[in-house]
Each structure stands twice: as C-alpha cells, then as structure tokens.
Amino acid sequence: MPLDGGVSCLRRSEMIGIGIGELESPPLDSDQVHVLAVDDSLVDRIVIERLLRITSCKVTAVDSGWRALEFLGLDDDKSSVEFDRLKVDLIITDYCMPGMTGYELLKKIKESTSFREVPVVIMSSENVLTRIDRCLEEGAEDFLLKPVKLADVKRLRTYLTRDVKVSDRNKPKVPEDLSRFSSLAMVTPPPPPPPSITSVKSSSLEEIVSSSPPPSESSISPVDSPIRRMEMRSPGLD
Amino acid sequence: MNTVVVAQLQRQFQEYLVSLYQQGFLDNQFTELRKLQDEGTPDFVAEVVSLFFDDCSKLINSMSRSLGRPESVDFKQVDSGVHQLKGSSSSVGARRVKNVCISFKECCDVQNREGCLRCLQQVDYEYKMLKTKLEDLFNLEQQILQAGGTIPQININ
Numbered sequence: 001m002p003l004d005g006g007v008s009c010l011r012r013s014e015m016i017g018i019g020i021g022e023l024e025s026p027p028l029d030s031d032q033v034h035v036l037a038v039d040d041s042l043v044d045r046i047v048i049e050r051l052l053r054i055t056s057c058k059v060t061a062v063d064s065g066w067r068a069l070e071f072l073g074l075d076d077d078k079s080s081v082e083f084d085r086l087k088v089d090l091i092i093t094d095y096c097m098p099g100m101t102g103y104e105l106l107k108k109i110k111e112s113t114s115f116r117e118v119p120v121v122i123m124s125s126e127n128v129l130t131r132i133d134r135c136l137e138e139g140a141e142d143f144l145l146k147p148v149k150l151a152d153v154k155r156l157r158t159y160l161t162r163d164v165k166v167s168d169r170n171k172p173k174v175p176e177d178l179s180r181f182s183s184l185a186m187v188t189p190p191p192p193p194p195p196s197i198t199s200v201k202s203s204s205l206e207e208i209v210s211s212s213p214p215p216s217e218s219s220i221s222p223v224d225s226p227i228r229r230m231e232m233r234s235p236g237l238d
Numbered sequence: 239m240n241t242v243v244v245a246q247l248q249r250q251f252q253e254y255l256v257s258l259y260q261q262g263f264l265d266n267q268f269t270e271l272r273k274l275q276d277e278g279t280p281d282f283v284a285e286v287v288s289l290f291f292d293d294c295s296k297l298i299n300s301m302s303r304s305l306g307r308p309e310s311v312d313f314k315q316v317d318s319g320v321h322q323l324k325g326s327s328s329s330v331g332a333r334r335v336k337n338v339c340i341s342f343k344e345c346c347d348v349q350n351r352e353g354c355l356r357c358l359q360q361v362d363y364e365y366k367m368l369k370t371k372l373e374d375l376f377n378l379e380q381q382i383l384q385a386g387g388t389i390p391q392i393n394i395n
C-alpha cells in the first residue's frame with residue numbers, strides 16, 4: 001500500500017510495530033503546526049494522530065510521559081539546550097497513564113525553560129472537576145473529554161497559530177469560565193463553542209481571557225450534578 | 239459499472255449500518271471515525287477496529303488469568319484492564335462493549351469476583367459479536383468498491 005507519510009495507510013502489523021514507540025510524520029515543514037501527542041493506548045494514539053493530521057498538523061505520537069520528555073530533550077535534569085530543529089506547537093496528552101500521568105508531564109513541561117510556553121492540552125475519559133481544576137491551575141490550555149472528536153481538534157486549531165504563543169505569556173493560568181470548553185458541557189446536549197472562541201484570532205484571545213470575571217468562588221456545580229450526565233451518551237440514533 | 243447493482247449494495251450497506259446503531263452496537267464515536275476516512279485512507283476504520291479487537295483479546299486473556307484463582311485475585315490488574323478496555327471501546331464507538339465495562343468496573347470496585355467473571359464473559363461475547371458484524375459491514379464496503387461504486391456517507395441523527 002502506498003505510504004503517504006501518515007499512519008493510516010500502513011498495514012496493521014506495521015502500525016503495531018511503530019505504535020509501540022513513536023508514530024512520526026515526515027520531516028517538519030516549518031510552517032506547519034507540529035503536535036506532540038502522548039497516550040499509552042495504541043488505539044487512541046492512532047485516532048488522535050489521524051484527527052490531528054486531518055486538521056493539517058504534523059504529529060509525533062509517543063506512548064508515555066517519559067518518551068515525551070525524551071523527545072523534548074527534557075529527560076535529564078541538566079538545564080535544557082535549545083533544540084532549534086524541534087518546534088513543538090502543542091502538546092496533547094492523556095491524563096491517566098501508567099508511570100507518569102499527564103498531570104505530571106504537564107508540570108515538567110511548565111517547569112522547563114524551553115517548553116513552558118507551549119500550550120498543553122489534557123485528555124481524559126473522566127469528567128472529574130478536581131482533576132480538571134488541577135490541570136488548568138498547573139497551566140493546561142484546555143481539557144478534552146474522551147473520546148475526542150474532530151470538532152474538538154478543530155477547536156484547538158483555531159487558537160493554535162504561531163502568534164498565540166507570544167500572547168500566551170501574559171495569559172492568566174486559570175481560565176475562570178469553564179463553559180468555554182465545549183467538550184465539558186454542563187448541560188445536555190453540549191452547546192456549540194461560543195463564537196468568540198472559534199473565530200478568535202491570536203490577539204483577541206488575550207482580550208477574551210482578560211475580560212473574564214476575576215477568580216472567585218467557583219461557579220461550577222459540584223461533581224454529583226449535571227456533569228455526570230456527560231457519561232451517558234445517547235446511542236448514535238436518537 | 240452496473241449502477242443498479244451498486245445502488246442495491248449501497249442501500250444494503252446503509253440499512254446494515256443503521257441497524258448496528260439502532261441495536262446499540264455502535265454509537266456516535268463510530269460516526270466520528272468514519273469521518274476520518276477518505277479515498278486516500280479507505281481502510282482507516284477497519285485498521286483501527288482491528289487494533290481494538292486485538293486489544294480486547296489480549297486484555298480479556300490477562301484479566302482472565304488475574305481472576306483465575308479465587309484465593310488470589312489481582313483486582314488492581316483487572317481494574318487496569320477494564321479501564322483500558324473501556325477507553326478503547328469508547329474511542330471506536332463500540333457501545334455495548336463499553337457498557338459492559340461500566341458494570342465490570344463496578345464489580346471490580348467491590349471486589350466481586352463472580353460478578354467480574356460474568357462481565358468478562360459478557361465482554362468477550364460482545365466484542366466477538368461486534369467483530370462479526372463489522373466484518374460483514376466492511377465486506378459490503380468492499381463489494382461496493384469492487385462494483386465501481388463509492389461508500390455512502392451516512393448521516394446518523
């Protein structure tokens with residue numbers, strides 16, 4: 001089968017073979033967004049890789065937090081050297097992984113000098129508010145509820161331009177209004193993403209964030225409330 | 239190309255796919271996966287579900303071993319297996335398998351070995367059933383392509 005540089009045309013055995021370690025796209029075109037995807041599940045890696053490639057990202061997919069750090073050159077404790085060739089525009093990681101969780105990986109990335117500006121998105125199959133809060137407080141850009149859909153990835157794309165990285169520096173760490181994360185809709189059915197986010201250009205992201213209400217008592221409902229409804233998905237045909 | 243034959247096959251395909259949703263085998267995430275397939279990657283869905291079924295087989299085997307001896311069940315291992323199975327079934331839209339995993343997890347949480355064994359049996363049954371159904375579906379796809387037609391994009395909902 002012809003190899004188009006992506007995973008999708010490979011035979012199963014080949015997919016499994018390279019799925020254990022890394023799934024890597026051909027050499028980086030500097031204009032293309034490069035995403036590092038981290039997930040211990042092979043099935044999820046294949047899916048997220050495809051989702052990202054369909055939205056015109058270059059993808060490197062690894063199966064653990066350790067491999068991610070290795071890839072980023074953060075795996076030893078010496079002060080990191082700038083890897084000029086290594087442009088990572090987004091890191092998307094599963095939360096629940098053996099060894100190093102996505103949260104721990106997030107912390108290490110935010111502690112590094114070279115990669116702390118890179119937006120990190122956490123994925124999880126569980127809609128646990130405390131978990132979400134922890135991640136956002138630690139500087140995660142967004143939190144996606146699994147299973148991840150094309151619309152979720154497309155939404156990530158809208159704020160992922162080269163310019164956004166610059167304005168990110170001034171962004172407060174905790175987004176106060178969780179309703180902007182459409183994958184965490186607190187009522188069913190999930191509302192479409194607010195227009196201000198999907199059409200955002202890099203400069204307006206800062207405006208949106210700075211105009212949010214100041215951090216206060218969480219207006220988010222407790223865990224036992226409507227959020228749990230997210231777990232009950234209706235079958236494909238309603 | 240025999241357009242009558244193609245149209246017939248396409249209709250068959252559509253009806254079969256819709257029935258899989260109606261009977262609860264598949265959910266919306268399967269639809270999402272189909273969106274990721276195109277002429278350049280005609281086997282994407284088949285490849286992903288194939289990996290999923292391999293996963294099922296492997297995880298079921300290891301959980302079966304963990305549940306093997308009543309006096310020394312490793313519930314942690316079983317829980318880990320269920321978690322992985324639930325995750326991947328959710329990612330491919332394998333609704334029935336996923337739902338069994340939810341019950342399975344509950345049995346694990348209370349260390350109910352009997353319950354776990356029942357769930358294990360059920361999850362084994364469900365994934366094999368789905369595998370057969372999807373094989374038939376992919377077969378229909380192949381027939382359509384071989385007859386010179388294209389796979390219909392079906393809007394569920």
